[in-house]
Amino acid sequence: MSHVSSHSPHGQTSLHTVQVLGGGSAGSSAHVRSLAAGLAARGVRVTVCAPEEAARAYDFAATGARHVPVPRSGDPASVAALRAACAEADLVHAHGLHAALRASVALTGRRTPLVVTWHTRSHAEGSRARVLRLLERRVAKAAAVVLGTSSDLVDRARSRGARDARLAAVALPPPRRTGPPEEPDGLLHKARAELGAVDRPLILAVGALERHRGYDHLLDATRGWRHLDPLPLLVVAGEGPERGALQRRIEAEGLPARLVGRRDDVPELLAAADLAVVPGSWESRSVLAQEALHARVPLVATAVGGIPELVGDAAELVPYGDAEALGTAVARLLADPVRRDELKDRGDAQIATWPTEDDTVTQVLSVYDELTQPVPYS
Numbered sequence: 516m517s518h519v520s521s522h523s524p525h526g527q528t529s530l531h532t533v534q535v536l537g538g539g540s541a542g543s544s545a546h547v548r549s550l551a552a553g554l555a556a557r558g559v560r561v562t563v564c565a566p567e568e569a570a571r572a573y574d575f576a577a578t579g580a581r582h583v584p585v586p587r588s589g590d591p592a593s594v595a596a597l598r599a600a601c602a603e604a605d606l607v608h609a610h611g612l613h614a615a616l617r618a619s620v621a622l623t624g625r626r627t628p629l630v631v632t633w634h635t636r637s638h639a640e641g642s643r644a645r646v647l648r649l650l651e652r653r654v655a656k657a658a659a660v661v662l663g664t665s666s667d668l669v670d671r672a673r674s675r676g677a678r679d680a681r682l683a684a685v686a687l688p689p690p691r692r693t694g695p696p697e698e699p700d701g702l703l704h705k706a707r708a709e710l711g712a713v714d715r716p717l718i719l720a721v722g723a724l725e726r727h728r729g730y731d732h733l734l735d736a737t738r739g740w741r742h743l744d745p746l747p748l749l750v751v752a753g754e755g756p757e758r759g760a761l762q763r764r765i766e767a768e769g770l771p772a773r774l775v776g777r778r779d780d781v782p783e784l785l786a787a788a789d790l791a792v793v794p795g796s797w798e799s800r801s802v803l804a805q806e807a808l809h810a811r812v813p814l815v816a817t818a819v820g821g822i823p824e825l826v827g828d829a830a831e832l833v834p835y836g837d838a839e840a841l842g843t844a845v846a847r848l849l850a851d852p853v854r855r856d857e858l859k860d861r862g863d864a865q866i867a868t869w870p871t872e873d874d875t876v877t878q879v880l881s882v883y884d885e886l887t888q889p890v891p892y893s
Contacts (some may be wrong), residue, residue, distance in 0.1 A: 531560040532608055541802060543611055547573070548575060548578060549875065553873065553876030563581070564600050589616070597618065601622060606886055608883075629659055631661050652675045655680075668799060684878040685870065687806070706784055707787045718788065719752070719790070724754060731761070734764055735841075743846060748772070750788075751775065762774055785803075785812055808866055813830075
């Protein structure tokens with residue numbers, strides 16, 4: 516089939532890409548929505564293969580893309596649905612490891628180029644870690660290009676046998692607010708009152724309650740500010756398998772912390788917070804870290820994965836697993852308004868270095884062009 520990209524002269528067939536999303540974390544789902552909108556606006560035909568629940572949450576059809584419901588499953592029916600959706604594609608772009616594996620299976624026997632974006636790193640132990648390594652190798656080798664959202668993911672893809680691995684220009688799409696706008700001060704007071712932090716500092720962490728997220732260390736760290744008056748309140752927004760264990764610890768040890776479950780008003784919670792904390796063992800482009808800098812909320816984070824290159828000198832960085840360092844950094848920042856203001860200003864400067872949504876689309880289109888342009892005869 517003869518085709519050229521959409522920004523070629525009129526009258527020629529536009530590029531048709533299929534974006535494949537698996538379970539879809541908030542970051543990768545928002546990225547696919549942003550990408551679909553940018554590509555469609557430039558005349559590219561976009562099909563998004565994603566589970567129904569992701570389509571409901573992110574409304575891919577509103578971007579001008581076509582949505583094909585494909586469950587996050589490796590069963591034959593799902594792979595067949597994906598294979599059918601990719602039949603007319605000039606290029607397939609899969610987001611995440613499991614989506615990439617299913618896309619590579621669906622493309623078996625076809626010469627359609629596969630681009631894979633690694634948004635995050637999967638965590639596994641023991642025999643599951645070996646299976647994960649094999650999965651990463653298969654995906655890395657199947658892809659014409661792997662785009663990693665942080666430098667260490669690019670290195671990881673290369674170590675797994677990727678022919679071509681590059682740093683992805685991934686923008687933070689603007690938050691999609693729900694409900695009518697309210698006055699900022701009213702929102703702030705309402706959020707703090709609801710959380711029980713009207714007259715005390717509010718420290719916010721957001722993310723799935725999983726072991727590698729470091730919430731156990733964060734609870735340990737709250738002991739480091741027990742002497743403070745007023746006593747800060749740690750609020751953790753998110754849901755996950757560790758919730759029961761964390762809740763039991765909070766109650767048994769009388770820790771100044773609240774688990775508030777999954778929330779759809781994180782921008783409002785963040786605006787009400789005095790500090791944000793990212794305590795995990797690994798992050799690529801932490802959405803909370805980016806949102807904190809945007810909201811001018813001082814950040815304490817672990818110096819892991821892509822965090823140092825993401826935030827530069829605009830946050831207090833501590834080693835992962837060091838609860839004492841984490842607690843001390845929080846207490847020191849709460850006591851130092853000058854340092855908090857300095858971090859806010861450094862955050863503004865750091866944000867200016869991040870890719871825009873337009874940068875993301877431009878980079879992805881140039882990769883697509885490389886892979887789909889006919890090779891000229893010599």
